[in-house]
Amino acid sequence: MWGGNRMIADADSIGTLVDKERGLVSREIFLSEEIYQQELEQIFARAWLFVGHESQIPNPGDFVLSRMGDEPVIVVRDRNRRVHVFLNSCRHRGNRVCRYDQGNTSVFTCTFHGWTYDLEGKLTALPFHDGGYNDLDKPAWGLWEARSELFEGSIWGCWDESAPDFREYLGGTELYLSALLRSIDGTPGGAEVLGGVQKWRIPCNWKVPSPDTDRTHGWITHKSVDAVNIAPSGQGRRDRSDRGQSYTVNFPEGHTMSMTLPREDAQPYRGSWASTPIVGEYLDHAYQERKKKMGALASTQCAPGIFPNAGSQGGQPWVIRIMHPQGPTTTEIWSYFLIDRDAPREVKEIIRDYYGRYAGPGGMTQQDDMENWHWSTAASKGTISRRLPYNYQLFVDEQPLHGPSNFGLPGLFCSITSDENHRRYYQRWAEFMAAKSWDELRVHEHVK
Numbered sequence: 001m002w003g004g005n006r007m008i009a010d011a012d013s014i015g016t017l018v019d020k021e022r023g024l025v026s027r028e029i030f031l032s033e034e035i036y037q038q039e040l041e042q043i044f045a046r047a048w049l050f051v052g053h054e055s056q057i058p059n060p061g062d063f064v065l066s067r068m069g070d071e072p073v074i075v076v077r078d079r080n081r082r083v084h085v086f087l088n089s090c091r092h093r094g095n096r097v098c099r100y101d102q103g104n105t106s107v108f109t110c111t112f113h114g115w116t117y118d119l120e121g122k123l124t125a126l127p128f129h130d131g132g133y134n135d136l137d138k139p140a141w142g143l144w145e146a147r148s149e150l151f152e153g154s155i156w157g158c159w160d161e162s163a164p165d166f167r168e169y170l171g172g173t174e175l176y177l178s179a180l181l182r183s184i185d186g187t188p189g190g191a192e193v194l195g196g197v198q199k200w201r202i203p204c205n206w207k208v209p210s211p212d213t214d215r216t217h218g219w220i221t222h223k224s225v226d227a228v229n230i231a232p233s234g235q236g237r238r239d240r241s242d243r244g245q246s247y248t249v250n251f252p253e254g255h256t257m258s259m260t261l262p263r264e265d266a267q268p269y270r271g272s273w274a275s276t277p278i279v280g281e282y283l284d285h286a287y288q289e290r291k292k293k294m295g296a297l298a299s300t301q302c303a304p305g306i307f308p309n310a311g312s313q314g315g316q317p318w319v320i321r322i323m324h325p326q327g328p329t330t331t332e333i334w335s336y337f338l339i340d341r342d343a344p345r346e347v348k349e350i351i352r353d354y355y356g357r358y359a360g361p362g363g364m365t366q367q368d369d370m371e372n373w374h375w376s377t378a379a380s381k382g383t384i385s386r387r388l389p390y391n392y393q394l395f396v397d398e399q400p401l402h403g404p405s406n407f408g409l410p411g412l413f414c415s416i417t418s419d420e421n422h423r424r425y426y427q428r429w430a431e432f433m434a435a436k437s438w439d440e441l442r443v444h445e446h447v448k
Contacts, residue, residue: 018430020423023393027380029429030205036328043308043432044069046160046441048169050310050322051075051085053336054153055192056102061119064102067324067334068146068157074098074108075155078119083150085157086121086143097143108143117143152181153189154320162438171253172410172448176302179294180312180320183340184286186293191318192341194352200361201332204373206325209333211256211305211425213248215416216394221372225364230357231316233274237358237365238316241268243301248421249403249411252443254307254428256421259300261407266299268315273350282347286340305421307428317355329377335360392426394419403447410448 017026029035051066052075063076065088072088074097090097090110097108097117107124109116116125121143126133146157149166151174156166167174183190225237233239244261269287273280290298305311311321317337324332337355339348359366379385400412400420407413414420435441 014430014433018426019389020427021396023391023396023419023423024389025392025422025426026389027386029426030207030377031328031381031386033328035433036205036325038433039325040069042435043429044071044325046158046163046432046438047308048149048156048158048163048166048306049308050154050306050320051148051157052155053191053193053320053338054083054150054155054189055341057083059104061104061106062102063098063105065098065100067322067332068159070325072096073146073157074143075157076119082120083148083155084119084121085146085148085155086117087146089144090115091123091141091143121145152178153191154181160438164438164442169253170306171251171255171443171446173251173253173255173257173304173306175410175448176249176257176259176300176304177306179297179300179302180304180314181338182290182294183342184283184290185340186290186298190341191338194337194339194348194355198335198337198360199332201326201330202370202373203329204331204377205329206309206323206331207429208373208376209321209323209331209369210309210311211421213256213258213303213305213421215246215248215258217372221368222365225368228364230354230364232276232279232354233272239272239274241272241301241315242266242270243268243299246416247401247413248416248418249302249413250400250421250424251411251447252424252428252445254425254432255304256307256425257302257304257312257411258416259302261300261409262296263299264296268299268301276350278344279347279350282343305425307425308432313359317359319355319359329381392419392422396423410446412447 017029049068051073052064056064057077060077060079060081063074066073066075074086074088076084078084088096088098092115093112095110095112097110107116107118114127118124123138123141146159148157181191182188222237229235230237231239243266244263246258246260248258250256269283301314303312303314309323313319320336322334326332339351357364395415395418398414398418400414403409403411403413
């Protein structure tokens with residue numbers, strides 16, 4: 001039975017909610033409050049999570065607020081230029097110690113009783129001390145800090161001390177994540193966040209937009225946008241690019257993506273942005289430089305989704321998208337639009353305008369997606385509908401190609417329209433939900 005029983009239970013019960021071999025997933029995992037609470041503990045308290053980009057905090061004292069699951073965090077650069085990720089909660093009575101979305105500071109002071117912390121999270125001031133805290137172990141009462149790692153400008157946090165380091169967690173996806181985060185000319189970490197972060201809430205579970213690799217919906221979901229021709233060259237919603245054959249790619253670690261195979265003679269920007277030649281010329285020139293640095297890999301367009309809630313898109317638009325859980329049927333999406341840090345100002349402004357009409361809550365394309373995500377949730381809440389599984393059976397019998405053997409690239413490759421990415425993603429979800437510790441979650445045979 002796929003639904004009806006709204007109780008969450010042990011590992012055996014979790015295993016009945018996802019059937020990877022048959023391509024069936026219970027609707028209950030998108031609706032149940034008890035499952036949601038278990039996700040916060042089993043997944044978001046243990047996984048590596050995207051929290052920001054270094055371009056948001058370029059100087060000592062710069063900070064930006066972010067999220068890890070349902071926890072508010074502060075991402076800050078200290079005086080020695082090290083990056084920290086702190087829980088935004090005073091150790092005294094739990095009040096937020098920072099309420100500004102971003103800024104520059106030397107300390108974080110709680111507005112409740114005045115406990116004050118420096119940029120390294122150390123407790124530095126206790127108003128009305130008067131000898132009452134003489135025995136307090138001040139080093140033990142600093143801001144709670146997550147593990148953090150930097151990867152080509154991106155910033156990641158993890159609460160679990162027993163989790164593997166971030167590169168091991170990626171399990172081979174680092175090649176593709178690096179390609180995504182490089183500037184168009186191939187400079188590592190050469191991208192920056194364009195403007196602020198777009199944030200909006202939609203009435204669906206955080207897993208509904210994840211993994212971000214559905215190639216079978218666009219022909220009907222975005223039919224009206226294609227007809228309006230919002231692409232930079234005036235045809236369709238995006239310019240078509242000259243790249244290699246496309247595949248979906250997945251990893252045992254739960255990471256998924258779409259990608260194009262490398263091709264020596266690819267010209268992905270040739271003829272693009274025809275309405276604004278200054279952008280097309282900039283991108284084409286930058287791509288020639290990228291080829292010098294990266295060879296055939298320069299042409300690979302990939303959009304890695306890092307388990308559990310980080311999605312991305314390369315090209316038009318170039319974005320990292322985080323699905324923050326806000327409850328079993330509410331998600332807050334944060335979109336970080338990326339641009340070459342050294343691109344001319346005029347190029348940045350033209351690209352920003354396109355991003356705005358394509359993606360986000362005001363974007364014509366993503367509005368289509370949000371409508372589907374909402375109604376998929378609303379139509380699944382009923383007593384009868386909750387008993388029926390979702391279908392992820394497209395190419396369920398296809399045997400994935402071993403990337404290292406067949407293409408010299410990491411990952412397991414399937415046809416571009418396959419549901420295998422979803423099947424792999426939900427299998428990993430079930431593993432996290434059932435595992436008692438990282439000892440049970442570690443992948444010992446990476447596909448790279």
